[in-house]
Amino acid sequence: MGLSCITMSLSDFYSSNPSYKTRLVLNVRDSKRDEVAAAAAALDLIKNKQVQAIIGPQGSMQADFLIHLGNKSHVPIISFSATSPSLSSIRSSYFIRAAQNDSSQVNAISTVIQAFGWKEAVLVCVDNEFGEGIIPSLANALEEVGTQVPYRSLISPSATDYQILQELYKLMTMQTRVFIVHMLPPLGSRLFAKAKEVGMMSEGYVWILTNGITDLLGSMDSSVVASSMQGVLGIKTYIPDTPNLDNFMV
Incomplete structure (x- = not known):
């Protein structure tokens, strides 16, 4: 592309x-x-x-x-x-x-968290430079609105389905039910398919995506989006509509 x-x-x-x-x-x-x-x-x-x-x-x-x-x-x-x-x-x-630097979206995420009054949130990130890079600025933004980060879940980009399940089971044992996910679609689609499988996409759980996934939703398996990601909230980069953009899209 x-x-x-x-x-x-x-x-x-x-x-x-x-x-x-x-x-x-x-x-x-x-x-x-x-x-x-x-x-x-x-x-x-x-x-x-x-x-x-x-x-x-x-x-x-x-x-x-x-x-x-x-x-x-x-x-x-x-x-x-x-x-x-x-x-x-x-x-x-x-x-x-x-x-855009990934830290440009942390205030939007923390504002959503603040609006709902959630006092704790778990960060679920891919375990590499892309995933870890956003953690300091996101943790600071959450702290400024009074939200604690009790756990940071780092998942390898090459994790097996079994390893993803093990991490999800660990998250299920925690009191926190608010998860902020920062990774790319290939790993994200597998994560949500397994989260659906273990019952973590039901009422009572909150999933918020950074633009790492939402900007690229079109590249994800549509069946995973339809079956496993209903109710997920995502931050997406805003691109103003202009005549030049319309012409380019055509």
Whole structure:
């Protein structure tokens, strides 16, 4: 999807500016959502293709290494989807984030929690750079509205169904019934399918999603959304409707 949008943008730009003599050439590599593959692709682009900038990578885990690589080689790293707040603390004049920082949504989440008067909430996050990055700012935002975080559940992105069930059983033994989930759709769909299976999607449980899932609901298995996620509340990035956006969507 990202590559399609970038290609269309270039086409639109040059059709609107036919006088431009230079042409931007895209050298495309697939990071395969893997840190090692992303690093190898970046090294190839910098050493062999001598690119002037790298757009990407897709995830925060991959970006963490590429930022240092770009800084060392003086090649700008421009990411439109690496959202972990921890990346902002990496001092590099060669890293440009063209996406919202995950911490931008914590006040919206804490306001919802405050409106319902919930005094405790459990954080359920994927156990990697993306998941852990939001925890400090989210915990602080909840503390400011008088809500405690008695437990932080970290689930591996490669967790088995059995491991997910074990973590859910642990959550069921706690008094807190309010869960804030921060992960991507592949793990999220499995989590909610198992939560439904053990009866945690029934009345009395509260599930709040960050935009890590809600911004990408269209990529999730529709059967999981319909059968296992009814009643879930999600924070979603607001994009104002404009004529330019309408034209681009068409």
